[in-house]
Amino acid sequence: MKRFEVDIRVMKLHWPRLRPISAAFCLGAILSLGAFAGDFSRPAAAQGVVVVVNGEPVTAYDIDQRSKFHQMVSRKSPGRQDVIDELINEKIKVQTGRRYKLEITDKDVDASFAEMGKRMNLSGDQLAQLLEKNGVDPGTLKSRIRADMVWQQLVRGKFQSSFQFREKDILAAIEKKDDKGDEVAAKTVAYDYLLRPILFVLPKGASQAAIAARQRDAEAMRSRIQDCEQGLRFARALPDVLVLDPVARNSADLPPALQEVLERTGVGRLTSPETTANGIQVFAICEKRETKVDTPAMRKTRSEMFSKQFEAKSKRYLSELRRQALIEMK
16 A cells, blocks of 8 residues: 555645645545445445435435545544535535536546546546545545535635735735744745756767766856856857747746755856756846745735635535525435
8 A cells, every 4th residue: 555655735736726625625644544445335225315405315325425435534433414514515516506507527527536646646547446445436526526616616706806815915914924923924025037048069878078078168158157148149159059048937936946046146147057958058047027926925825815715705605505405304
């Protein structure tokens, strides 16, 4: 089972367009379990209808399967009524989506299911086999996927204006966090860079001596260039040197180590040489502009504000729909 041991945080990445997803949706924890093996034969007693939601049944089998799923995720046995309430909510979500002509196709669900497996280095079939081995019909997970996909679109569509946050409100939230010592909150400034890659071409299979010589050429040019345009003109005049198309990058999109490299290098200068498949490459930093449009702090804070607002709207809307639903316990 070692190859299946995946941190539960991996599952949070499988579906970025549909956040927030409930904790029960994360499968990472189930991958270290080998117990709960079982088949999916459905004894007649297991098919008894337990509750009817607007005319659609929830059976004892549905409850049993969802209970097993939760036990695999949390290693704890969920309360039966909690499971029933979850399945009732899912019925209501899908029914509401249907009322608004919002249908999630089997193809969409299968694609998300397969993507989930991919994040765990499994194919969709392998993920299904893993669930089956642990006594869970893949259909119970796919039902959950369908309901969450529908619900995300419903809530986003119905309360769209509530998820539009003004920049000044985001900055105010950042300042409030900064008062509490949040390190990310201090990073309210990002930079837009315009870079020009310069490639010192090497033939395939070049010797170490040839690579070292090209690195020296790159270092020599780097030491004498103080201006981007001057550097590009100089590079274009050199044999076997290519000036490639410009590349725009925002520092918020770059890892901290690369941010530090660009900051340390400065405008008009060249970065340290790097060995690539095609040769030795440096970057000329031609422009650097300060921006507050999409800094790391703003992204983090915007995401937190969205999650909080989504949870509040979702909870209120679902409560309203449940009050209107015809729910019959058998």
